[in-house]
Amino acid sequence: MTDRRVLTLLAAVAMGAPSSTQAQLRRQPAGAGQPKVDIVQSVGCAERRDGGAETWWLGRASDPRVSAPGAFNLKQVEEARSAALGANLFQLVGVADFLDAEGLLRTGRRAEFTSAETANASGQLQAGRKVLVKGPLVEVDGQKRINLISVISLAERCE
Amino acid sequence: MTRPAAVGLGIVVLGALAVAPTSAQSAKGAPTYNKDVAPILHRSCAGCHRPSQVAPMSLLTYQDARPWARAIKAKVRDRGMPPWFADPQYGKFANDRSLTPAEIDVLARWADAGAPQGSGPAPAPPRFSEAGWSHPSGRPPDLVIELPIDWKIQADGELPNFNLYTPLPFNETKLVAATQVLPGNFEATHHITTAVRNLPPGTVLGRGPAWPGGPITDYVPVPAKEGVQVVNTGDLAVEEDEEDGGGFGAYIPGAGVRVARPGQARTIRGDRFRYIRWNLHYQATGRPETARPSIGVWWEDGRLLNVERAARMGDQISESQPIIAGQRPRINRGAGSGVNPLLAPIPPNASNWTVTGIAAFQDDVTLWGITLHMHLRGKDVTYVLTYPDGREEVLLRVPNYDFNWQLPYEFAEPLKVPAGSTVKAIGRYDNSAKNRMNPAPNKEVYWSEQSWDDMFLTSVRYTVDKLERRSQTFTQGQGQN
Numbered sequence: 001m002t003d004r005r006v007l008t009l010l011a012a013v014a015m016g017a018p019s020s021t022q023a024q025l026r027r028q029p030a031g032a033g034q035p036k037v038d039i040v041q042s043v044g045c046a047e048r049r050d051g052g053a054e055t056w057w058l059g060r061a062s063d064p065r066v067s068a069p070g071a072f073n074l075k076q077v078e079e080a081r082s083a084a085l086g087a088n089l090f091q092l093v094g095v096a097d098f099l100d101a102e103g104l105l106r107t108g109r110r111a112e113f114t115s116a117e118t119a120n121a122s123g124q125l126q127a128g129r130k131v132l133v134k135g136p137l138v139e140v141d142g143q144k145r146i147n148l149i150s151v152i153s154l155a156e157r158c159e
Numbered sequence: 160m161t162r163p164a165a166v167g168l169g170i171v172v173l174g175a176l177a178v179a180p181t182s183a184q185s186a187k188g189a190p191t192y193n194k195d196v197a198p199i200l201h202r203s204c205a206g207c208h209r210p211s212q213v214a215p216m217s218l219l220t221y222q223d224a225r226p227w228a229r230a231i232k233a234k235v236r237d238r239g240m241p242p243w244f245a246d247p248q249y250g251k252f253a254n255d256r257s258l259t260p261a262e263i264d265v266l267a268r269w270a271d272a273g274a275p276q277g278s279g280p281a282p283a284p285p286r287f288s289e290a291g292w293s294h295p296s297g298r299p300p301d302l303v304i305e306l307p308i309d310w311k312i313q314a315d316g317e318l319p320n321f322n323l324y325t326p327l328p329f330n331e332t333k334l335v336a337a338t339q340v341l342p343g344n345f346e347a348t349h350h351i352t353t354a355v356r357n358l359p360p361g362t363v364l365g366r367g368p369a370w371p372g373g374p375i376t377d378y379v380p381v382p383a384k385e386g387v388q389v390v391n392t393g394d395l396a397v398e399e400d401e402e403d404g405g406g407f408g409a410y411i412p413g414a415g416v417r418v419a420r421p422g423q424a425r426t427i428r429g430d431r432f433r434y435i436r437w438n439l440h441y442q443a444t445g446r447p448e449t450a451r452p453s454i455g456v457w458w459e460d461g462r463l464l465n466v467e468r469a470a471r472m473g474d475q476i477s478e479s480q481p482i483i484a485g486q487r488p489r490i491n492r493g494a495g496s497g498v499n500p501l502l503a504p505i506p507p508n509a510s511n512w513t514v515t516g517i518a519a520f521q522d523d524v525t526l527w528g529i530t531l532h533m534h535l536r537g538k539d540v541t542y543v544l545t546y547p548d549g550r551e552e553v554l555l556r557v558p559n560y561d562f563n564w565q566l567p568y569e570f571a572e573p574l575k576v577p578a579g580s581t582v583k584a585i586g587r588y589d590n591s592a593k594n595r596m597n598p599a600p601n602k603e604v605y606w607s608e609q610s611w612d613d614m615f616l617t618s619v620r621y622t623v624d625k626l627e628r629r630s631q632t633f634t635q636g637q638g639q640n
Contacts, residue, residue, distance in 0.1 A: 035521030036578040036625075069519055070473035073484040093549035094581055097476055097515055108551030112248075113541055113558070120513035120585060122476045136519045138547040138579035147547055147581050149517040150475055152483065 040064035041134040043083045045158035048127050056095050056125060058133055061088035067134050072150055080132040081154050091145045098125040098151040124151040130158040190269040191277025192221045200224055201285050203241045203256040206415055211291050213345045213412050219284040221276050228274035232267045242564040246556040251571040291341050292455050293415040300455030304328060312347045312441045312448040320608045321370040323378040324434040327355060334424040334459035338417050340410040344450035349440040351452050354406040355432045407454040411565045422464030438608060465622040472516025472584040472617040505604035510591040514615050516584045523578050523624040528569040529555050532616040535562050535596040536588040536604055547579035562596060584617035
C-alpha cells in the first residue's frame, strides 16, 4: 500500500466518514497523475508558538484528510464541529488573510497596498480556537506544514 | 462611461490637438520619425492603431502619424496611451507596452519640433493580415470558425450580454498554439468571449429568444420537447475538472491574438464538449449595425513540450467573512448568471468591497501569466504568491482596474513555483458614486455576465514541470480547415 493510500485510509478512519468520494474530488490537471502534495483538511487548536508573532500552529490536530480545492461546504463544517481532536502538530503558513487586519498588515508587503479599513482579513485564526483548516500539506526538514487556503473557526475554546 | 463614449472623447481630444498639416521643420538634434519615432509606434501602438482595428486612427506610417503628433504627445505624457495598468513596483511583463520616460520624451520632442520625418528610407511598418488576423508570423489561421449569422444590433439603448451556441467542428481533443477572435464590427462590439461547452441540461439547440424578451434567433438552447431524450449533462463536468473544455479566447479592446509560448499549447476538449458558446456583448452606436464574429485557430505545430493550464482562484473570503459553499443560496438571474456568494451582493454605495480567491499548486509548476476579469465596479486587484515556507511575493498589482481594457499579463520571465504554494487574488470593488464608471451606485450588484452586475474571474496560467517533454513530437488531425 502506498503512503498516499495509507494517509487517505487513516484520514477516513479519523473523520469517521468514507473517504472514497472525498479522495475522488482531487482536481488534478488532466494527465498530471498523482500530485506531489495533497490538499488536506484537519481540525485542531490554533496556537502561536515560538518563532515570531505570525508563526502559527495547529496543535492537537486530527489526522489530515485529503480534500478538494475551493471552499468548505456546510456539511463539512458541521461534521468538523463534532470531530475529535488528534495528536498531530502542523505549522500553518499563508496565514495573513485569516488573521485580523493588524496581523495581515504585518505580513510581507501587504501594508504597501492595504489599509486597516480595506484589509480582507477573516479573523478566523485566533489563538485558542478550535478551527477547521485546509491547504496543501508539505513537509520541510521533518516539519509538516499546511499552506492555508481556508480557515473556519468552529468554537471559541478548543476542546 | 461606455467604451464608445471614451473612444469618442479620445477622438475629440486628439482632433483638437492634431498638428496642422504644415511643412515639418526639423529642429537641430530633434528626434525624427524614421530614426526615433517609428520603432516606438510600431512596437507599442500599431497593434491597435492600424486599419480595421479598434483604434480610431492608424499610426503605421509617417503620413498616418504626423497629423497626430501633438495628440500623441499629450496622450503618452498623461499615460493615457498605451493602455497598461500594472504597478511597475511588482513584476515585469512581456506584453508591457507602456513607454519609458525616455520614449515619452522622444515623442514629445518630436511633436515640439514639428514632427520631422528625417532622412533615409522610411522604416517598414510591421506586417499584418488584411483580414485582421494578428499572428506574429503573418500566417493566416489554420481554421476559421464563423458565427453562422449576421447579428443585428439596434441603434439605441443598452444591450444585454447574451449567449449563442454553435456546434464545435471537431470531436476530439485538439492542441492549439494560438487563437484570435475577430468581432466583425469593432465599433459596435463591447466584447466577445468564447468557451467550449455543452448545452444546459434538458435543452437542445433551437430557435428562441437570445435573452429573456430579446429577439428570436437560431443557435440558442431551448427546452427539449416532452418525450425527447436529451443526452447532455450541461457543464457539470466543468465543476469537476480544473481545466474545462477551454475556449478560443476573447475579443476585448487591447487584446489581439493569444499565442502560446514556443513549445506550448492549450487543449480544446472536443471529446467532452460539443459546442462553442459565444458570449456576445454589443453596444449601440446610434445607427443600426450588424456583426458576424469569427474565431481563428492556429494548431500546435508538432513541437509540443508542455500543455498550458489555468488555475482558477477558488472563492474564500468576502468582506472579511469566510465563504462556505451552500451557506448562501445561489439566485438565478437569467441564463448564464447567478449570485455568487463572493458578491452576494455588493451593497449600494460600498466603495471598498473586497474579495479574496485562492488557488493551490499540488506539483512543481512554472507560472507564465495572469488573467483577470471584473466589470464596471472593479477597482483594484493584487496577486500574491505564498511559498510553502510562508514567504510572500506580489506577482501583480493593478491599482486602477479599467473595464474597458481587460489585458492579460504575461510574465517577462517564467516563475518556478514549488508544490504546496498558493496564489491569492485580492480584488476590490467600488459601487459608490466616486467610481465614474458606475452606472448605478444606489443598486445592489449581483454576480452575472451583464455589465451592470459584476464578476471576479481570476486565474494564473501555468505548466506542470513533471510533464515537460524533450524533443517529443505530437501529431494531430489537421483536417478541419
